[in-house]
Amino acid sequence: MRSLTAALLLGGSLFAATGxxxxxxxxYVRTGPPPLRREAVLVAPGPGYVWVPGYYRYERSxxxxxxxxxxxxxxxxxxxxxxxxQRDRRGWFFVEGHWR
Numbered sequence: 001m002r003s004l005t006a007a008l009l010l011g012g013s014l015f016a017a018t019g020x021x022x023x024x025x026x027x028y029v030r031t032g033p034p035p036l037r038r039e040a041v042l043v044a045p046g047p048g049y050v051w052v053p054g055y056y057r058y059e060r061s062x063x064x065x066x067x068x069x070x071x072x073x074x075x076x077x078x079x080x081x082x083x084x085x086q087r088d089r090r091g092w093f094f095v096e097g098h099w100r
Contacts, residue, residue, distance in 0.1 A: 026093035029058050033085045033092070039068045048072055052097065055083050074099055 033056040041051050054068040071080075083097030 027058070028091035028093050030091050032087065033058075033063050037065055041068070042070075044070055050080055052080055053082055055094075055097070056085070058094065 036056075037054060039054055044051070049070040050073055052069055052071050055066055056063040057066050058064075073080075078099045081098050081100050084095055085092050086095055087093075
């Protein structure tokens with residue numbers, strides 16, 4: 001039981017050292033993401049598909065690349081707004097991509 005408690009405390013300490021949740025609901029990270037990767041945009045799997053670019057997601061071990069993919073828009077004339085990392089006085093936070 002002691003080792004489980006120690007592991008939980010250590011895990012929480014590591015998380016607090018790298019990021020924290022602000023009152024705005026954002027998860028803040030102290031260091032910014034690496035430069036975006038260049039991706040080869042393959043041929044669409046069919047008509048009506050839209051390319052959604054890849055992005056970096058943050059986890060305890062650091063930034064992880066999430067590859068781009070094709071998606072079908074939820075409705076006619078919907079446009080994909082790409083997710084991106086933004087910085088303010090508290091650090092870096094991710095703004096999720098979404099359909100507009």
